[in-house]
Amino acid sequence: MMQPETAPRSVIVERHLPHPPEKVWRALTTNHLIAEWLMETDFKPEPGHRFTFTQSWGSISCEVLSAEPLRALAYSWNSQDLETVVSWTLTPVPGGTHLRMEQTGFRKGQARYFGGAQAGWPRFLDALEQLLDQTHQ
Template sequence: MTDTAIETRTVTVERDIAYPPEKIWRALTQPHLIEEWLMKADFKPVVDHRFRFSADWGGVDCQVLEVEPHRTLSYSWAGMGLESVVTWTLSATDTGTRLRMEQVGFKPDQQQAYFGAKAGWPRFFGNLEQLLARID
């Protein structure tokens, strides 16, 4: 039997952020905060919860896959032909938190989605850091 699995690519962004995991977790899981740095969403940090990210260009259908408060958040990300998974990992450090985001599942013929994510996620991280500086 041959392995017919398609080789996929991953977008990873990792940053050290000078805020505790609890504060970053709120920004990753509270809909009114998610909307400020990413997109409008009817998100709940509950496994199997289905939600949608919405923007002026359209939206992405998602389902929560894993929730470990202040440590790990994972959800499916399906839109415009892309079936992927986004996983956030928060690790406490001496100066705050190492925040890692991985989006896995870009197929070879999804160059536009892959390069869009490679360009987009660092911008979203910048928005997130600006939000964290403004909230208590």
């Protein structure tokens, strides 16, 4: 069944990482590590905390919606007329962690944002994997 054009769309990226959830969680929630694979930020894994991701092209305003240490994290991801939510789910699996990232809320007429997220998130997760492989946290 196809989604109607008006239904918000999502970008989902999943990875199996050969690292324990504790190490993956640290990389998702520690500012100097986030800066290595995503962007500069003043993030804290506390619901209600407002923070910004900053890049040379601009910034993204965010707010932590939920944080379950080692299991799940969600925050708003807003820029100009874009209002989305990024959710991370960590599932322990033999030999590591299954990581699922979903960015939801892309509306009709936001093809540029949607395309950017489709191209960007796999690259961000590649960088996250490289960081996890290089660090002995």
